[in-house]
Amino acid sequence: MNRRRVVIGAASLAALGGAGALGWRASTGSMADYARYGAALRRPLGIDPSLRDLIAHATLAPSGHNTQPWRFAIREHAIDILPDPTRATPVVDPDDHHLFVSLGCIAETLGIAAAATGRPGEIAVASDGTIRFAFTTGAARPDPLFAAIPLRQSTRAPFDGRAVSAADLAQIEAAAAIPGVSLALITERPQIDRIRDLVIEGNGMQMADPAFLAELKRWLRFGPKQAMATGDGLLSAASGNPVLPDALGGIAFDLFVTAASESARYLRQIDTSAGLAVFVGARADRAHWVAVGRACQRFALAATGLGLRTSFVNQPVEVAALRRRLAALVGAPDARPDLVMRFGTGPILPFSPRRPVGSVLV
Template identity: 65%
Template sequence: MKRRGFLIGAAGIATLGVSGAWAWRTATGSMSAYRRYAAGLRAPLPRDPAPSDLVRYAALAANGHNTQPWSFAVLPGEIRIRPDFLRSTPAVDPDDHHLFVSLGCAAENLRIAAEATGHPGEIAIEETGAIRYVFSNGASRPDPLFDAIPRRQSTRADFSGTPVSAADLKTLAEAAETPGVDLAILTDRPAIDRVRDLVLAGNDEQMADPAFMAELRTWLRFNPADALARGDGLFAASSGNPVLPDLLAAPAFDLFFTAKAERQKYARQIDTSPGIAVFTGEREDRVHWVAVGRACQRFALAATSLGLCTSFINQPVEVAALRPDLAAIAGVAGRRPDIVMRFGRGPQLPFSPRRPVESLLT
């Protein structure tokens, strides 16, 4: 759900250097090939989609570090989503909170896609956090959120700062309505500034944690060749950063990915955001974390359908000591906030990679 990038200036690239455009492309792979791959992942569903087609759309959901921590089982009249703990991120997500929020995001994509293509059903969440979508064949149910599924992305870029209209804010809030989940939409600048300060404090603490940094490194994909080969992780171009050959990636990371640079980036991105959304489940358990995922996915899809962008700024959720301050800002004092998103108008960036559908099916 958090795509962290790092800024590498032209001077830094020149210092590190490679000889010739051919050598560079050979070492990094082709962005044109990557874009064709990403477009294929997001191709429209057929009129009568197979379960594997629905799984492809489900897997386009937001998820932490783009680990895609899920597997799918297709049964007669039923699709199950299970956690894949081999893709957990214990340093940033020690209780698997983000993992189960990610499952909820995938479940909501699945339900929307299935109902829009004539497979209406219901989502059931087990206490373990496993999810069942039980469906039948019926009439298709048009939904503007369905068309937004392949277009949604977490946009790690500056926004325009243009205010979001009251009508659009209402649409976002109504789309995210989910039993067991509270949503606070912050649009006044003092409240946004307070959230920004928590994000910066959380960023500093995380970047001083060797375990966090080591885990983050394992999920970074610095070039299209690596992103295509692995089908997961945080692709540099998806965060608006230059692609680099693997040989240069590690030294570049050490030189340019600094707490100061990240502070400046996050401050600028939040300062250009006209709104922040904070999602809070009624209880701290897997069932409610999944519910939060469903709510925030619907919020992001509604934003996409309105021409808005979203991205996650979850440091005040991930650093436990900052949660009480965030809860107070969001009006849910005494509870644990689950997800923080900024929203506004911004550019489209290259989409993040996804694993092949066949690798998700069990």
């Protein structure tokens, strides 16, 4: 569930940008249009929605590089959630770990939304990681996590450094309780700094890999026009960066995105966070990866409901050589850590795009 942004100085933009204002707007698209697009995606879901509307709401769940690697098959009294291998990221995620975590995120979102709108049900995970949500019809079940679904976002910006109260931490931790998943909440600064150092080390290793950079670049969307056309990927403005025409954005990425600039950004992000959440599945298999996704989505929704922001800093789990050191830091030396999420109080940024529901239905 990794996220990146392009850091480009104003002088560099001036040197690269020769187009007039109208031509620039035509090539990048309008952020005002994008705001209307995002608001339409995140309309509140009414009682007794159609299954298509329910699935569309569930797709607001997070996924690695916002690839949305899922497909849905509507059955009688059930919805199957299937992996979409065409949207895998084999460099950063060679064993499809993040893919199945993403399926867990969307399965939990679907279950929460369905129960809150009159279709309570159960989530079952097959050994191959495919998921079935079997539902009935019944009374709507109010759930504070439901209201947070359209508001949650991965906020890839510095936070304000304020601590989170013990009562709020306890509430978020309780919301994230899923069998087979343990959660380590790290709020002491020396421990945060040790994990931060692993993030920076992992970032340097990833940024030195041309294949990693090429895969990341494939999923970057430099302007709102491109993001709305594809409905996926990492929009530059969603990380607080300026929008660029597609071709210029690619050039800027190649010229200015460096290990040093990315490391400086992660230092600011983690140093201003209230804490880190590290999720660890009981076993390293697809069923537990799905369970981790369910737990982390519940964590993020509960945090959102309290006015907090979250984002992923997953380098220590993506770089295999660093996993054992992370596991030791969180007191699980024999386990494989699955996710690292930072949390705190921070700004609201433009939301990421989503594909239309018709494109994810089998």
